[in-house]
Amino acid sequence: MEYISTRDENRRLCAAQAIAAGLSPEGGLFLPEELPSFSPEEIQEMMDMDYQERAALVLSRFLPDFSREELAEYAGKAYASPKFPQSPAPVTSLKSGPHILELFHGPTCAFKDFALQMLPFLLTASLKKTGVQETVVILTATSGDTGKAALEGFADVEGTKIGVFYPDGGTSEMQRLQMVTQSGENVAVFAAAGNFDDAQNGVKKIFTDRTFAEELKQQGFLLSSANSINWGRLVPQVAYYFSAYCDLCKQDHLTFGEKLNVTVPTGNFGNILAAYLAKQCGLPLGKLICASNRNRVLTDFLSTGVYDRNREFYMTTSPSMDILISSNLERLLYLSGGQPLVQRCMEALQQQGKYEVEPEILAQLQETFACGCADDYETAQEIRWTYERDSYLCDPHTAVALHVYEQYTQQTGDSAPVLIASTASPFKFAGTVLEALGHEASPDPFQALEQLSHIAGQPVPEALASLADRPVRFNQVITPANMKAAVTEWLSK
Ligand SMILES: *Cc1c(COP(=O)(O)O)cnc(C)c1O
Secondary structure, eight states: OOEEETTEEEEEEOHHHHHHHOSOTTSOOEEESSOOOOOHHHHHHHTTSOHHHHHHHHHHHHOTTSOHHHHHHHHHHHTSTTTSSSOSSOEEEOTTSOEEEEOOOSTTSBTHHHHHHHHHHHHHHHHHHTTOOSEEEEEEEOSSHHHHHHHHHHTTOTTEEEEEEEETTOSOHHHHHHHHTOOOTTEEEEEESSOHHHHHHHHHHHHHOHHHHHHHHHTTEEEEOOOTTSHHHHHHHHHHHHHHHHHHHHTTSSOTTOOEEEEEEOSSSHHHHHHHHHHHTTOOEEEEEEEEOSOOHHHHHHHHSEEEOOSOOOOOSSGGGOOSOOTTHHHHHHHHHHHHHHHHHHHHHHHHSEEEOOHHHHHHHHHHEEEEEOOHHHHHHHHHHHHHHHOOOOOHHHHHHHHHHHHHHHHHOOOOOEEEEEOBOGGGGHHHHHHHTTOOOOSSHHHHHHHHHHHHTOOOOHHHHGGGGSOOOOOOEEOGGGHHHHHHHHHHO
């Protein structure tokens, strides 16, 4: 199986090369030239496997230059205790009908752990397979969740170092504590003065500085990013849709072969694209329902065919979906209209900040995708209703998905069973959840955790509770102009 770039089909790579490179030099994203296909028998066989085995099987079909044993070893390490103390991706069925795929039982209490626990194994192996000798230095700017997930994934991984920059004062206190208490000999965390864009631009500057890259190479280092467009971050997410389908069949909520709709709270279009890939590979999924918050650029795109980023940006209570450019949508465009469509749309996006797809392409997308959005008020109401109706506590991102799913069933009458991707633990957003439930949240994040635990009668996830006792290891505040110097100093230690 060969990989091609969405912007240059003549660029052919093997899976390891695609993962090692991350982004294609002309700016395209990598995709397998042909998707693997799973027969019903193969999917049925997965029913008797545990999550690690299911993940290794799905990955092996996408990454032929990795052996099944190799992938089983990675999955066994990535998706087991102590990283995932319980079953990694359990499905809980609500009394009112929807099945919730809980993707928040990893070390950072959000679904990015599925990708970022696996990526270090895939990346270090890919570099080895492609003959890279250097220690890989991952640098990433974060507005909150990604930085911590990347730190947890790469901490103490041999042959790697991980440096994270977050905007000073620009994250929640809990997110900051998650990062500055990070353990590991190969990690560094910096607060950068300014906002997220300043930090992001600073990192981009380091990546495009050829002299600096050469200097680092002399010292035995190679820069890389844990960016969400790396194929190695996307492909591990396909596995949990197979796993959920198998679990629902085993629990007799589904008859094998029956269509399962999926609703995904969406930002960068990675998670829902993974569901689309699973469907294209033969998993019996029905409608894929794309749920947005007030930043409804994808709702507008999937209903009108016009993608327009020229609009106001809103900060919402589901911050991980506050995004106006959904990078992974480029992969869907490629799968729908090939390189010419990608070329035309990406040029227009660059020049005018918007593009429009042909009516036939839109019609084709709408056969698979439905969409909708929820504002902060609707999100809060959904948290409260779900708690009252189903005795189930959900986080604001998951609530956006539940709201959009309800809208969808009312509008269409589609009563097929539905899987809701639950992307974060409610405890990660304790303040928002408490207020949605009608309580006043303590400004102290640890007290807010206790409040929520008390009200809901559920223990605080250990990964969050234990932060209170962990020493702060990183308190360096730098200016974006000093980022390069800070990296040099850190690497010379
Ligand atoms: C990143 C994130 C999302 C959005 O996922 P995409 O793959 O970017 O669409 C949704 N919810 C949470 C909690 C996240 O961290």
